[in-house]
Amino acid sequence: MRITVVRGDITAEHVDAVVNAANNRMRGGGGVDGAIHRAGGPAVLADCVARFPRGLATGDAGWTIAGDLPARWVIHTVGPNRHAGETDRALLVSCYRRCLEVADELGARSVAFPLVGAGVYGWSVEESLSAALEGFEAAPTGVDEARFVAFSDPSYDVVTAALA
Template identity: 80%
Template sequence: MERARRLPQRLQLRYAVRVGVLRGDITTEHVDAIVNAANSRMRGGGGVDGAIHRAGGPAVLADCVARFPDGLATGDAGWTVAGDLPARWVIHTVGPDRHAGQTDRAQLVSCYRRCLEVADDLGALTVAFPLVGAGVYGWTVEESAGAALEAFAATSTRVEEARFVAFSDAAYDVVAGLLA
């Protein structure tokens, strides 16, 4: 069941972009761009990365290989076609891996800031975000969402809507609580 929550009007002024959260599958979002929590090799993987590559089909991987022959640095972002996804583009970002000693929160904030910058370059007005770094990279949902909200507040952007897509009820509840 999909649960959506909009940010109360009084809080929307804190961010350069309208922020919301819903419970669902990011690969089904009808937005201009979806964000992929990628690994630095840019060749697909598990979790959100694997789901996006599977749903997007071979065009996403082919574009990753062409655009990112040497991969992508932690905290950076770049885009590819979306292939069979309902979005126009995929914005890939590489979150810091706490288990590998990458504990600088600024890199996590950079992921979200760079995604907004890439979205601006593309002309994307609506962007669906996973919780970058939460999961196998060891950041908590609170840390990831907090980093995103920091970036959304500090980054001048033409993006009109940033939507967190939480894969679980627990993640949804945490993000909704932060937005309340």
């Protein structure tokens, strides 16, 4: 699997699937979650309600349609919220591994990832990236490209340097 990085907005990525850093409720939220729901339109939320009536567990992943996004699917994953006492790094690794497993179930060959858990959930960019690489290594996959989409220049610089 080829790992790439771009600086930009994950909602504009032309890939088979985009990964949403969701919350347990699966009803939209802030950050990446809010951006994906806004750009994808009401169809994404309606599919979340239908597929995840009780939400989604931390460290797990599931998919919905992508609505108005250029991608075909949204793979939602719930990262551990460090500020809420969820400090088990294995849950963060699981997010990335489970996303690749779901991508394989869908037949997705290209997947755009945010830095799950970085930001309001309290994990650093470095910690999220390290967990991603560990999760990728643990999941044999048919995905051809895992693309990190960094929203800020500092995040882009960290990911680019780490992957060099």
